[in-house]
Amino acid sequence: MTSGSREGKGSATGRLILDAVSETLAVYRVTAKNTSTGENKIHDDATARRYGFRGALVPGVTVYAYMTQPLAAAFGAAWLARGTANVRFVKPVLEGEEVTVTGLVTGRDARGIAVTVTASTAATGECATLSASIPAGNPTPINAALYGEAPLPEPRPDATRAHWTSLTTLGTPRAHYDEAAAETYVAKVTEALPLYRGADGWVHPGFLLEQGNRAVDRNVMMGPWIHVGSVVRHLGGARVGDRLAARGRVRSLFEKKEREFVELDVVIVTGATARPVAHLLHTAIDRLPPPA
Numbered sequence: 001m002t003s004g005s006r007e008g009k010g011s012a013t014g015r016l017i018l019d020a021v022s023e024t025l026a027v028y029r030v031t032a033k034n035t036s037t038g039e040n041k042i043h044d045d046a047t048a049r050r051y052g053f054r055g056a057l058v059p060g061v062t063v064y065a066y067m068t069q070p071l072a073a074a075f076g077a078a079w080l081a082r083g084t085a086n087v088r089f090v091k092p093v094l095e096g097e098e099v100t101v102t103g104l105v106t107g108r109d110a111r112g113i114a115v116t117v118t119a120s121t122a123a124t125g126e127c128a129t130l131s132a133s134i135p136a137g138n139p140t141p142i143n144a145a146l147y148g149e150a151p152l153p154e155p156r157p158d159a160t161r162a163h164w165t166s167l168t169t170l171g172t173p174r175a176h177y178d179e180a181a182a183e184t185y186v187a188k189v190t191e192a193l194p195l196y197r198g199a200d201g202w203v204h205p206g207f208l209l210e211q212g213n214r215a216v217d218r219n220v221m222m223g224p225w226i227h228v229g230s231v232v233r234h235l236g237g238a239r240v241g242d243r244l245a246a247r248g249r250v251r252s253l254f255e256k257k258e259r260e261f262v263e264l265d266v267v268i269v270t271g272a273t274a275r276p277v278a279h280l281l282h283t284a285i286d287r288l289p290p291p292a
Contacts (some may be wrong), residue, residue, distance in 0.1 A: 025070040025103030025115070033120075034095040035062045035188050039217065042224035044287075047091075050291040052124070058093040060227035061213055065189040065206025067117050067130050070103040070111060071206070072193055075113075075134050080195075080202050081237045082139045083132060088229040089194060091127040098122065106188045112136045139235050144276045147247035152218050159220035159286050164262055170248040173214035177203050182240045196240075203238035203277075208268055211246040212282030215266050222286055228261070231281040238277040242270040251281065260287035 034056050036043030045056045064087050071079050093099060100120050107114035117130040152171035157163050175181070181200065185207050186196050196204050209230055216225070238244060248266040255261065266280040 023105040025074050025105075025117075028069045028073075028101040030066050030069075030070070030099050030101070030190050031060045032066075032093050032097045032099050033062065033188070033190065034058050034093060040222070040225055042226055047224055051288060052060050052291070053092055055094045057226065058095060058097075060087075060089045060128075060229075061206055061211070062189055063089060063093050063099070063119055063128050064130075064209050064230070065191065066099050066202065067101050067119050067128060068100055068205045069191065069193065070117060071115065071132055072195065074103070076195060077202070077237075079132070079134050079204065079234070081234055082137075083234050085132045085205070085232040086229075087128060087130040087232070089128045089227065091124040092163055093119070093121060093127050099127075110136060111128060123180065132228070139177055139233060142233075142235060142267060142276050142279050144247065144267050144269050146276050147249065147265075147269075149245065149247055153220075156219065156221045159222045159225075159262075161260070163220065164250050164286075167219075167250055170215055170250070170264070170266075171219045173246045173249075174220045175207075175211065175214075175244045177207065177238065177240060177242055177244060179240055199240055199242040200269045203242060203244070205232070205234070205278075208232070208234075208238070208244075208278045209280065209282075211244065211268055211278045212264060213267050213284075215246050215248040215264050215282065216262070216284055216286070220286075224288055226285040226288070227282070228285055229283050233279040235276040235278055238250070238270050242277075244277065245269050245274070258289040259285045262286045 041047040043056045048056045103117040106116050114136040115132045119128040120126045148169040149172040150169045189206055246266050246268050248264050251265040252263040264282045268277045270277050
């Protein structure tokens with residue numbers, strides 16, 4: 001099957017079409033691309049192999065973009081405006097591998113719909129899991145005024161524990177998601193759904209999550225690092241033409257199996273009124289143990 005293909009029926013307008021027996025979402029298959037810009041060397045074959053991987057890792061935010069396709073196809077604006085996602089990356093995806101994304105409705109009640117989504121490859125089996133919800137009501141609001149803005153540091157300091165601890169407000173990455181940026185992004189992640197295109201299109205949820213990465217790597221200088229998971233809440237969503245700012249702070253620092261982790265708390269806002277678009281809890285291994 002060709003890159004970016006879908007099986008079964010779906011809808012980009014919010015109407016859910018499911019298998020009558022199993023309530024499965026349409027299967028989505030896509031050929032993975034290494035979309036890294038090159039700064040993070042974990043996305044370089046030679047470096048990744050030194051750290052024990054089979055090859056360069058496809059960025060987690062790109063795998064997430066693939067995993068959102070069945071959700072957006074089935075639930076459309078309902079998920080993009082007020083849905084949630086809790087994604088965890090458990091095994092690497094490599095350039096050129098076919099990623100199979102499957103989804104299953106696991107619950108329905110007056111509060112909304114719950115869905116699980118899984119991404120897998122032939123080489124590794126399950127490589128990422130995502131728990132999503134489509135609440136029946138509006139999302140719980142967040143007070144964006146509690147999240148400050150600051151200039152991005154130049155030059156960027158090293159990502160030491162002492163530096164992370166010293167930060168009260170992260171430098172604020174900004175992006176103008178105009179029609180050209182939208183076309184560039186959907187091409188990058190092999191996205192064919194029409195709801196992301198045109199002047200009234202939605203900002204792709206993968207691009208929103210990518211702003212969590214920018215809150216990491218535009219604030220510090222790091223060696224090879226790995227995005228391991230995120231919790232996402234859509235707070236109204238964003239549209240093509242919006243100017244986005246990612247306001248962030250350090251939520252926690254911890255260590256596990258000789259790996260050092262940082263978790264950021266990020267609110268993405270848009271416009272003169274700083275309307276909240278999405279809330280991210282973004283977790284990364286910012287320091288790996290030295291390669292053997």
